[in-house]
Amino acid sequence: xxxxxxxxxxxxxxxxxxxxxxxxxxxxxxxxxxxxxxxxxxxxxxxxxxxxxxxxxxxxxxxxxxxxxxxxxxxxxxxxxxxxxxxxxxxxxxxxxxxxxxxxxxxxxxxxxxxxxxxxxxxxxxxxxxxxxxxxxxxxxxxxxxxxxxxxxxxxxxxxxxxxxxxxxxxxxxxxxxxxxxxxxxxxxxxxxxxxxxxxxxxxxxxxxxxxxxxxxxxxxxxxxxxxxxxxxxxxxxxxxxxxxxxxxxxxxxxxxxxxxxxxxxxxxxxxxxxxxxxxxxxxxxxxxxxxxxxxxxxxxxxxxxxxxxxxxxxxxxxxxxxxxxxxxxxxxxxxxxxxxxxxxxxxxxxxxxxxxxxxxxxxxxxxxxxxxxxxxxxxxxxxxxxxxxxxxxxxxxxxxxxxxxxxxxxxx
Amino acid sequence: xxxxxxxxxxxxxxxxxxxxxxxxxxxxxxxxxxxxxxxxxxxxxxxxxxxxxxxxxxxxxxxxxxxxxxxxxxxxxxxxxxxxxxxxxxxxxxxxxxxxxxxxxxxxxxxxxxxxxxxxxxxxxxxxxxxxxxxxxxxxxxxxxxxxxxxxxxxxxxxxxxxxxxxxxxxxxxxxxxxxxxxxxxxxxxxxxxxxxxxxxxxxxxxxxxxxxxxxxxxxxxxxxxxxxxxxxxxxxxxxxxxxxxxxxxxxxxxxxxxxxxxxxxxxxxxxxxxxxxxxxxxxxxxxxxxxxxxxxxxxxxxxxxxxx
Numbered sequence: 080x081x082x083x084x085x086x087x088x089x090x091x092x093x094x095x096x097x098x099x100x101x102x103x104x105x106x107x108x109x110x111x112x113x114x115x116x117x118x119x120x121x122x123x124x125x126x127x128x129x130x131x132x133x134x135x136x137x138x139x140x141x142x143x144x145x146x147x148x149x150x151x152x153x154x155x156x157x158x159x160x161x162x163x164x165x166x167x168x169x170x171x172x173x174x175x176x177x178x179x180x181x182x183x184x185x186x187x188x189x190x191x192x193x194x195x196x197x198x199x200x201x202x203x204x205x206x207x208x209x210x211x212x213x214x215x216x217x218x219x220x221x222x223x224x225x226x227x228x229x230x231x232x233x234x235x236x237x238x239x240x241x242x243x244x245x246x247x248x249x250x251x252x253x254x255x256x257x258x259x260x261x262x263x264x265x266x267x268x269x270x271x272x273x274x275x276x277x278x279x280x281x282x283x284x285x286x287x288x289x290x291x292x293x294x295x296x297x298x299x300x301x302x303x304x305x306x307x308x309x310x311x312x313x314x315x316x317x318x319x320x321x322x323x324x325x326x327x328x329x330x331x332x333x334x335x336x337x338x339x340x341x342x343x344x345x346x347x348x349x350x351x352x353x354x355x356x357x358x359x360x361x362x363x364x365x366x367x368x369x370x371x372x373x374x375x376x377x378x379x380x381x382x383x384x385x386x387x388x389x390x391x392x393x394x395x396x397x398x399x400x401x402x403x404x405x406x407x408x409x410x411x412x413x414x415x416x417x418x419x420x421x422x423x424x425x426x427x428x429x430x431x432x433x434x435x436x437x438x439x440x441x442x443x444x445x446x447x448x449x450x451x452x453x454x455x456x457x458x459x460x461x462x463x464x465x466x467x468x469x470x471x472x473x474x475x476x477x478x479x480x481x482x483x484x485x486x487x488x489x490x491x492x
Numbered sequence: 493x494x495x496x497x498x499x500x501x502x503x504x505x506x507x508x509x510x511x512x513x514x515x516x517x518x519x520x521x522x523x524x525x526x527x528x529x530x531x532x533x534x535x536x537x538x539x540x541x542x543x544x545x546x547x548x549x550x551x552x553x554x555x556x557x558x559x560x561x562x563x564x565x566x567x568x569x570x571x572x573x574x575x576x577x578x579x580x581x582x583x584x585x586x587x588x589x590x591x592x593x594x595x596x597x598x599x600x601x602x603x604x605x606x607x608x609x610x611x612x613x614x615x616x617x618x619x620x621x622x623x624x625x626x627x628x629x630x631x632x633x634x635x636x637x638x639x640x641x642x643x644x645x646x647x648x649x650x651x652x653x654x655x656x657x658x659x660x661x662x663x664x665x666x667x668x669x670x671x672x673x674x675x676x677x678x679x680x681x682x683x684x685x686x687x688x689x690x691x692x693x694x695x696x697x698x699x700x701x702x703x704x705x706x707x708x709x710x711x712x713x714x715x716x717x718x719x720x721x722x723x724x725x726x727x728x729x730x731x732x733x734x735x736x737x738x739x740x741x742x743x744x745x746x747x748x749x750x751x752x753x754x755x756x757x758x759x760x761x762x763x764x765x766x767x768x769x770x771x772x773x774x775x776x777x778x779x780x781x782x783x784x785x786x787x788x789x790x791x792x793x794x795x796x797x798x799x800x801x
Binding site: 194 | 697699700702703704705706707708709710713717718721722724
């Protein structure tokens, strides 16, 4: 008990001092801090375009995630901010300063590399002190000690990197970058090499550190759940461009492209045609079904005859046996179908329903009172509130963003 | 499992048959070691013992040699031939330093900058081995010939004035001077420096360079603090692979040098093959071996290889 308390108090004091030093760094000039601004930045390798001309502003102090499948250009974007990759066009600015032509060692930016890239010939202390020493700071002992306490590695200071576990190495990599109180900390899939449980733990840890030191974090990841857990703002990237940008909940609730709808969690998309408009709502037809959609949530065409993909998230849909369809409140969107498959997930049950308008309609039903009739082959009615419906332009590929992440990964629980 | 529980009294019976293959399995590593150990015994240990006994024999070629525990041979060898020993160490040391200075940049370029030319350049490094050691050394005799273009150019540039002042060349001659011997040694042992250097440089993760740059290290600081320390195992093995054979070499001193540039190897060769004074030759060999061992041990201690990853 005593040791735990002592450890915590030491941690708290070091947290505060790390916070103070970050604040001090912010004070030392009027233009210190500031937003990261990418203007028209692009990268091409020969005939291959890694990043299409991109404009992006990351507000100071935010936790920003670049999310996308591998090869979408997110790491290249990050490396251009770090100065490790020269943009083919466009500029990178930190606050008022244009850093496009500065080499990495002149940029007030530090990176946590995917494989950590710790110096194998230096011990943990010297790894963390590396940046300070390069800037000519002589007495590093106190600062390094505090930083190691912040990442809870004070005892390991004299070990070599290969003597530490993956999670510990990851924390050394964070400490080594963070000790320089950069204006921006870049994280290149820093949790990719960790197992699931450790990854969850480190996600919370990184989020905590970011809140405490107040430095802008730009985090690159292909894990949509990780991006949503940690970031204030997520930019979903696909094929070298940003598909959509916003707070995680906003992206999840109001996807504007099929890629975002499918890549962040799972979406059921129904091809429909605009029938009429009534006030703030659009009425659409898909097969025999009549679906209602708030106009504000439709990014597709809203004029009569327009082709729209009507979407709804699996957990917002209810499942009722066809015999009790009469009990469904009026005003809800309904679709009929047959249960094709069901899998018990503990907190919920996942059903795949074969519907004439959507061949694989997914539904998650909370396991409160399980209806024993809901087994494969049962006739059912799927229904949901029009307010939970979103509309996308049907000109897009309906399957964009699927396949890169397993369909039931992530949002199931 | 089933057979054991089904017939418990018979359980010990299959014991011996089971044990013998297992014992054979345990002996396998030793069987595999045997050829190598035999080789070492026949071609290293026995000759060493034979040479040790030779070094303490007295007698003459006509009457035959007998072991008389005459250790004074060692003392005589040291007092008579210490200049040659010093020269061996000095020439081999100079050649090693030159090899490192020439080989490091080349190994660095091959490892990090050669791109698709990497394999070609590596082949070029090894290519001289396809010609005989002797022919390559003789070629240097032509290169450094008196009045040849190389010597003429060095003379015109007044390089020879400097080297003569340093005492490594004589007048307008390069051949038959210490410089010629060191040049030959450097040339002949350069690949032994480049290859281990290349191997250790090539193993360095390129992301470490990026990480150092990201942490405010300028390119040269990155080299000093990251690249060079990580290549230290290659530096140590390269210098050893150059220094050890170079200090025992006699061909370069024989072909490119003069009687004033004789090294320990030349003395041993003369004693064994011309003078036929086997005890002195054997004692000299042991002294050279002991000297090199002492220097190498000191060097490895100083460079602290056990700390290197």
